[in-house]
Amino acid sequence: MLTLKQINSDKEQVIAGLEKKHFQGAREAVEEVLRLDQMRKSIQQQKDTASAEMNRISKTIGQLIGQGKKEEAEQAKAQTSTLKENIKTYEQQMTEAENSQTQALLQIPNIPYSIVPEGKSAEDNLAVKAGGWDIPQDTSILAIANNAKAFDQDGASVALRDWKEEWNPQPAFAKLPHWDLAKKYNLIDFDLGVKISGAGFPVYIGQGARLQRALINFFLAEAAKDGYTEIMPPTVVNTASGYGTGQLPDKEGQMYHCDMDDLYLIPTAEVPVTNIYRDEILEEQALPIKNCAYTECFRREAGSYGKDVRGLNRLHEFSKVEIVRIDTPEHSEISHREMLSHVEGLLQKLELPYRILRLSGGDMSFTAALCYDFEVYSEAQHRWLEVSSTSNFDTYQANRLHCRYRRAEDKKVVLCHTLNGSALALPRIVAALLENNQTENGIRIPAALQPYFGADMIR
């Protein structure tokens, strides 16, 4: 959540930011938080004064009893009853005010950075870069893309906006969608998954299972090369962790819940791996912390339907390698770019056509300050598939997590920045690999993946 300090000192900027994110009733929400804050402060002043008086009297009583002055002690006791009641009332009011204030703050999303494009929806996302083995290199627009210093050159990025329309690859032969390929090569059995679990829980078989394991190992190895520490966290988390990274309370219905023990199945490794640092004060020299983790991810995906859920496009359980960073505010932007380069490198090594989108204010997640999506092009489905979302949360998550660090310079304790990104989520990568690499003789495995897969083709 946003800090009170931010809201207090930069009220108008915060409101403008919330409006950029198309948050309804931004001004009212901010005013409400400020009003509750004023209320809380004035109650605290009264309560602190009363408590100070109470402490003073109690101490006196102790001294009087020590001196054997019992009558005077009894007199002093008589003074305390109203005071005691007042304190109790103040405490209740303060708890109430604090709770409403927290509730109000939880309803307010993060504010976007200035380079986030204006806009309401996915239509307004900005393509900042594109690449991949199959993209024609002579298109002038793409030439700009390749020369652009990625991610921070707004002028260059704007020119890329409509590049998708310029590039309409014509497949050499009618390519099959991955659900047909999965059947043809006996890689994935969707019906079997329905039998033993339900829709959205595919069963990977033989080379299909091996491809999963190869991708996981490849992604983890690449992350290790880039200096990430591998974590293997629990796959279920408690409510405190759910609140820490912001899945609770707003996304409660999106997570699977184990009623008996009140635990949630993780929707992403971000949850356990970021919560490692909940309620921690880190030393500045330990930053940036770079962790990666492979986990299964579980999502209820309530409300999804149609072509979006066909095959591997949207699953209830899927494998993902996540990269997570905890950093200082000064360095988090650099960290973000390094993460983007890492993810881009993975897609290049997998030889997939990709584009990178800077999400518009309205399309960003509740908690992000800046977010880039990576999409790969599926030649059989003729559409872009989102395979990674790499975000900087600024202090928004850290504030909720109470994740802070001690500045080396002045020893002050301040909030960290948190960042995370998929590197990568498997299902749509598998879909794109199968669809784009199909030949008459089988499915080609990209060279970088061959050592992990143990073969150059799926036959």
Added chain:
RNA sequence: GGAGAGAUGGGUGAGUGGCUUAAACCAACAGUUUGCUAAACUGUCGUACGGGUAACUGUACCGGGGGUUCGAAUCCCCCUUUCUCCGCCA
């Protein structure tokens, strides 16, 4: 799952109702002394929220939550968790 014993600051650890403003030691940081290193000495050494331009100061926090009391780290209840033993088990 059953029984018992624990949980105190960055660490070790004292504290069984008011002489605690949580001792002491270690670590850390700053300074003094000193050819250098080391040692010694002195000082600083939590977090959150208030008040104050500031120096400073108030309140809360001893695993978490509730209760008893004028007053709780200390007594009572519930929860979490660690250890030991028993049971079960890959």
